[in-house]
Amino acid sequence: MAKKEKEIEEYLTHLYVHVNEIEHFALFSGLSVQQFIKNFSDLSALLLLKHQYEDASFNMHTQLEFVVKEQYNHFLKDYAERPSVLCLLDFSDERKLNMLSPQEQAELLYIAHKKEAFRLPFYHHLQNRFVYLSDEGQQITKIYFRDIEDINKLIASVFNQYIHEKMKSTAFWRKKNNVILPELSIEKVDAYADYYEDGVLMSLFKLDKTNYGIEIRSLPENIFPDEVLGDLKDHLDKPADLLIQF
Template identity: 45%
Template sequence: MAKKMRAAEDYMHHLYIHMNDVDHFVIFSGLTLKQFFSSVEPLRNLLLLKHVYEDGSFNMHTQLDFISTEDMASFVKVDVKDELCWVDFSNEKQVNQLTPMEQAELLYLSHKHEPLASPFFEKLQNRYVYYASPNDKMTKVYFRFLADVEQLMTNVYNRMIEEREGNGGFWRRKSKKNVPTIEPAVLRACRPFAKEGALLSLYKLDKPNSNYGIEIRSLVDYDFPDEVWDDLNDIIKRGYDEFILIN
C-alpha cells in the first residue's frame, strides 16, 4: 500500500527563511516575537522605533519609548498585531549620547526597514535590528553576527522537540540526553538554500522511531513570504530538496 503523502497540517512547524549574508539580514516567516526572545541570549533593553506598545519607558533625549530589563518579560508576551521595530542596547546612557544624525538614521531604519549606512550603531552596540509586519507575515532581522542565525533556529527547533517529548506527563518525560537535538553546524551546512529562500518543515517520524526530520524546499520563485502560506499545500507536494534527520 502506498504511503500517504503529508499535508501541510501534518507537520509540527513550517519556517520560511531568506538570508542576505552580504547585508547581514534574514527574512523569516513563521517566527514569533516570543520564539525570537526565547532563542537568543537575554537582551538588556530595547529602543522602540515603531510600535503601539503602551507600557514602555520614555527616553527624553530621543523622544522614543524603550523597554527596560525589568519590563522585558511583559513585553515578550505581547501578541504582535501591528508593525514593530526595535534595536537593542545595554544602558540608557548610550541612547543619550546619540547624535541628531544617528537618531535620524534610526528613524530612517524604522521607516524604510533598511539602514541608511549600517544597521549596527557604535554607541548602542546593538546585536540586532528587528522589524515585524504581521500583515505581510514576515519578520526581518539584522544580525551583527551571522552565526546567531543558525543558533536561533537551532534553539527554536530544540525547544519545540523538548515540548513535544514532554507531552506524555512528568513520569513519561524522557531524560534530556535522550531527547533528539540538532546542532547549529547542521543548519549552517544548509545556508545555500537559505540564501535562495527556503521552507523548512519540521515533523516527527512515524513510530517506532523517536526521531524528527526537517524537510527543506527551495523557494527561489517566491519574493513575498505571504505568498508561501497561500501556496503551502502545493509547495509541500513538490517533495523536498534536502532532508535533515534529528536524533
C-alpha cells in the first residue's frame, strides 16, 4: 500500500474490472475498443453485430457486415469520430460464416440485442476468441473470453499501452539515454486474479522516475460499474487493498 495519501491528480489512469470466470466474461470501465484491438491485433476479422461503420463488407449468408485486419485502423478512426453502441466478435475466415446454422445466427442476434448469452458464445466454425459488447460512451464494456487467461493479458496491455503512449513525447530523450520503460507482466496481474471476481478499481500512478504502481481497491457489490469512474473521488478516498509495483 502507498505510504502517503495521493491527490486524485497524481493518478495517471484507472480501470474497473469485474471477472465472472464461470460464464467466461469480464466487465470493464475505462477500456476502449482501440485498446482492445491493439492488444489483440492478430485477430483475422471482426463480425459486426451492432455498429454504425459504413465501409464494412457484407456477408450474404448471415446478412451481417464485417471488417478484415487491413481495415482495422480505418474502422477505429471512424469509431473514434462517431462513437456508438458496438457489438462484435472475431472469426477466422468468411467462408466459415457461411457455415453458421440458423440457430447460431439467432444466438448472435440475441447477444447483440441483450448484451448477454444464454450459452458460452464460442462457435466451432468461427473459432472466435472473444465477443466484445460496449455502450455508446464505452462507460461499460462486456467481453466474453474463450481463454480466461486473455483477461490478464488485456489488463497488463492497457496499462503498458498507457505508459508507452505517455512517453512518446520524450522518445528522442529515451533513445539517447537508453532508458527501458517498465512493463507490467501478465504474471503480476494473474497473481491478484482472485480480487477481480469481486470487482476492483485499478489506479495507475508513478512511484518514482522509473517505476510505476497500481493500487487495487475492492468495490462494494451494490455499485453500478458504469458509474465507477464518475465516482472516482469517493473510491480513492478509501485506502487501497493492495499495491502492484513494477
